Amino acid sequence: GAGVSQSPSNKVTEKGKDVELRCDPISGHTALYWYRQSLGQGLEFLIYFQGNSAPDKSGLPSDRFSAERTGGSVSTLTIQRTQQEDSAVYLCASSLAVQQTTDTQYFGPGTRLTVL
Amino acid sequence: AQSVTQLGSHVSVSEGALVLLRCNYSSSVPPYLFWYVQYPNQGLQLLLKYTSAATLVKGINGFEAEFKKSETSFHLTKPSAHMSDAAEYFCAVSVPTGGGNKLTFGTGTQLKVEL
Numbered sequence: 001g002a003g004v005s006q007s008p009s010n011k012v013t014e015k016g017k018d019v020e021l022r023c024d025p026i027s028g029h030t031a032l033y034w035y036r037q038s039l040g041q042g043l044e045f046l047i048y049f050q051g052n053s054a055p056d057k058s059g060l061p062s063d064r065f066s067a068e069r070t071g072g073s074v075s076t077l078t079i080q081r082t083q084q085e086d087s088a089v090y091l092c093a094s095s096l097a098v099q100q101t102t103d104t105q106y107f108g109p110g111t112r113l114t115v116l
Numbered sequence: 117a118q119s120v121t122q123l124g125s126h127v128s129v130s131e132g133a134l135v136l137l138r139c140n141y142s143s144s145v146p147p148y149l150f151w152y153v154q155y156p157n158q159g160l161q162l163l164l165k166y167t168s169a170a171t172l173v174k175g176i177n178g179f180e181a182e183f184k185k186s187e188t189s190f191h192l193t194k195p196s197a198h199m200s201d202a203a204e205y206f207c208a209v210s211v212p213t214g215g216g217n218k219l220t221f222g223t224g225t226q227l228k229v230e231l
Contacts, residue, residue, distance in 0.1 A: 042224065050216055056216070
């Protein structure tokens with residue numbers, strides 16, 4: 001079946017612009033996660049959705065970052081007034097949320113964001 | 117706080133040789149541990165996970181890992197490396213959060229396989 005998809009695959013933007021990154025989870029997966037992968041920080045958790053709610057936003061690095069999920073499916077990560085340190089690969093993952101601690105997360109291919 | 121440490125950011129082996137990628141965890145509660153692989157320009161793919169059902173866990177592509185509580189380790193092994201195993205490998209620990217489980221990753225180990 002279809003996996004997690006993300007768009008765009010690459011995004012180049014100028015400092016100060018806003019960007020939106022999209023994630024389409026696997027159908028039926030109620031849990032959705034955003035992670036960021038950068039050279040300096042490695043792989044880090046950003047935000048977790050259960051349905052349309054976000055019980056854990058603790059990884060969002062600043063108030064320039066926000067995310068929403070609609071219809072229990074597609075999620076959008078928005079970065080306002082982008083900075084060069086926002087350059088990274090943004091990964092989305094989804095899971096069935098059956099067994100809390102051992103659920104397998106399925107990752108999308110990521111969106112590579114470059115801020116000039 | 118739960119965390120994992122991967123020793124060796126780069127590992128190089130010859131084709132056919134044993135692959136050993138190290139991961140040590142720190143956790144005050146029984147940990148749930150994962151190994152993921154990332155091929156160039158791709159997302160992460162699950163290799164295997166420890167769920168406390170068995171200490172020796174077998175995964176895809178011939179990989180396996182053994183959970184050793186006494187050593188706080190969950191090292192990944194493969195008896196015979198193949199060129200296609202060249203990739204970056206991440207160890208992760210599951211941290212429960214609001215009904216889900218966010219993953220805390222190690223810094224990754226880049227595996228190079230040489231002829």
